[in-house]
Amino acid sequence: xxxxxxxxxxxxxxxxxxxxxxxxxxxxxxxxxxxxxxxxxxxxxxxxxxxxxxxxxxxxxxxxxxxxxx
Ligand code: HEM
Numbered sequence: 001x002x003x004x005x006x007x008x009x010x011x012x013x014x015x016x017x018x019x020x021x022x023x024x025x026x027x028x029x030x031x032x033x034x035x036x037x038x039x040x041x042x043x044x045x046x047x048x049x050x051x052x053x054x055x056x057x058x059x060x061x062x063x064x065x066x067x068x069x070x
Contacts, residue, residue, distance in 0.1 A: 008056060011052040014049045021045060
């Protein structure tokens, strides 16, 4: 598996973790048990999603840039 596929798979599974954390957050808010740590539970995968997502976003531009330099 190359790096691009690896990042795509990581981004995909992080999205599952993020969705689960959002559901946990909604339940915590409804039960009035929300804490800072429950919030961080969603924030961590979201930050990682942003980093891997930006990498995926730049891939086609990097490929075009590399092709032009050859
Ligand atoms: C936080 C900032 C995020 C950025 C910058 C970002 C960016 C991207 C980019 C550029 C792609 C690739 C699109 C393509 O095929 O060319 C992608 C795919 C995807 N994103 Fe995100 N994303 C973000 C957050 C999220 C979130 C919050 C979710 C869902 C909870 C999500 C779920 C997905 C999924 C499922 C794919 C398809 C992965 C695959 O091809 O297998 N992303 N994202």
